[in-house]
Amino acid sequence: MHSLVPTRRAREVGAPTQTDPSEANPSLFLHSQTPWVRRFRKLGARTRIALAAAGAFLVPEAPAAEAGRDEPNDVRPYLHWRVGEFSPYWDVLDLRGISLGVEFNERWGAELALDAWQLQLIQSRVLGEQQIITLMPQVKFAIPTWNERIAPYAVAGVGGAWVQFNDRAAGGIGRRIDADGISIAGTAGLGLDLFLARNIALNLEGKYVWADSIGIRIDGVGRDWDPSSFLATIGVRVYLDRHSTDALIAQANLLTPVRFYFGTQGGTTFLTDSEWVSGAEIEPKLNAIGDIFNLQYTVSLGADLGEHFGLELALAHTEYTLRTATMGSIGEYSSYSVMPLLRLRFPRAEGRWVPYVMAGAGFCYSEFNDTKPIATALDIDAEGMTPAFSVGGGVDYFLARNLSLNAEGRWRYSWDHKIRTDDGISGKGDHSELQFTIGFRAYLWESR
Known part of the structure; x- marks a missing residue:
């Protein structure tokens, strides 16, 4: 068995010399010269790394804990x-x-x-x-x-x-x-x-x-x-199981990554200003909880920037009943808000609990729909984009490094909502509401 020439580092530190695997196993030498291996060697380094990573993803014998449960x-x-x-x-x-x-x-x-x-x-x-x-x-x-x-x-x-x-x-x-x-x-x-x-x-x-x-x-x-x-x-x-081996993000050596997340929340809204213009107002829908808490759904994309700061884009939807003084309920008024938010975070208990405050400004797109039978002959124009801002706070509870449950409360104010009907209602008004939601944030990747 012949030895390969040792490297300078091998000579200096006394590392064991390497042997040629093809001489120890002739079949390995023959296999290494097959056409597909020669073509693989001609590929660029990045391409070979990408192919190797893809192969690793597909290998069924890899440990189950990498993707699923720790034990069967x-x-x-x-x-x-x-x-x-x-x-x-x-x-x-x-x-x-x-x-x-x-x-x-x-x-x-x-x-x-x-x-x-x-x-x-x-x-x-x-x-x-x-x-x-x-x-x-x-x-x-x-x-x-x-x-x-x-x-x-x-x-x-x-x-x-x-x-x-x-x-x-x-x-x-x-x-x-x-x-x-x-x-x-x-x-x-x-x-x-x-x-x-x-x-x-x-x-x-x-x-x-x-x-x-x-x-x-x-x-x-x-x-x-x-x-x-x-x-x-x-x-x-x-x-929702906790993994004690998953380090939390707020521990001392993990404060610097930029961590990107996806979140979803569900909850209620409570109107703090429901009067639109003279003769028209919005109110909770029939499926509101206790006739006052309207349902709301939110999806968010965001990033935690180190220990204390974060950015989030929140997209929320809720829907109210539009009522006039002369006809009563005439249809529904949907509101879709797009709100960029700045989050200021205060990790506690080694990052297990993270209270935060948030504020931002964006816009709402609102539209009238689902006209009630009583108003089918009425021409109603109540659609458009309006400015809005929101302030509030909440708390994240981390079940694992990449998953938190959260509860949140915000106040949203929007103005310049236009309405016009052909029975004499016309003008602009503002709306405001308290929002209470619970949900989760799933951290999908991070960058240092």
Whole structure:
């Protein structure tokens, strides 16, 4: 066996000399000269590194802890949030869902799934909308693959469905409609988790909900109505288990990275100034909690800049009822806000708790929609962009280095909202509201 010529460093420190592996194993020498190996060696260094990284991602024998659970039998609680904005293509409207579940091992789990959506009630014409809410205990069976980075799964369960008629349309004017009910429901479906980190997964899910028909009455005539629906959603699954080996970002050697995150929150708004102009005002919708707390949904993208500072772009949506003094409720007024925010953070308890304050200025896009039957003949112009600003604060609780639960409160003020109707209402006004939300921030990558 011949020795290769040792390097200068090997001579100086007495490192062991290297041997030529091709002489120790002739078959290795022959294999190293195959055409595909020669072509690989001709590639640039960056290309070879990229190919090697891609290969590492696909190797199934890599340790499972890199992408999924630490041990195959780890019990892992999770929260699954999902939306189905593309579902109107098969007549499902305003689909939202959330599940609280637990995985008992790498394959079996159970969850309690809450889903809400709307269907149109039709008899020759659209009479209105039916709100369906299901609460479903479900069993989940997964088959992790590709080093647990991808996990196809199936779900099935049995629960209940609650149906309520709302948002009467023009076709329902003057009709006597009794379409509320409760029924037994079941579900089965398939999904896919794509793990962005060990405790965060992007989720796609499709399931069919079977529900017993409910008895409804239209103008005194009884009939059956079937609320069964196909639900397709995209969402995020976040695991709530704590990993003691995951260093928190506020520890002394981790204060400098720029950390980028995605967040989502849900909650309520409370109007602090509802009067628009003389004769017109906005008020909470029928589905408001306690008739005063309107529902709101927020998605955010942001970055923590070291220990104390951060930037965030928050996109929020809420919807109110527009009421006039002469007609009452005439439709809905949707508000979409885009708000760049500066966050000032104060880590506590080695970064486990992070209180913060925030402020920013942006704009709102608002529009009138879903005209009520009483106002179908009325010309209503209430659409446009308006300036806005927001101030508030909150607290993050870090379950792991890359995942925090948060509670937040903000006050938002917007002005220059225009409205004009052909029955004499015209002018500009301002709106303000308190916003209370809970949600999570998922930190996806960082840069030093």
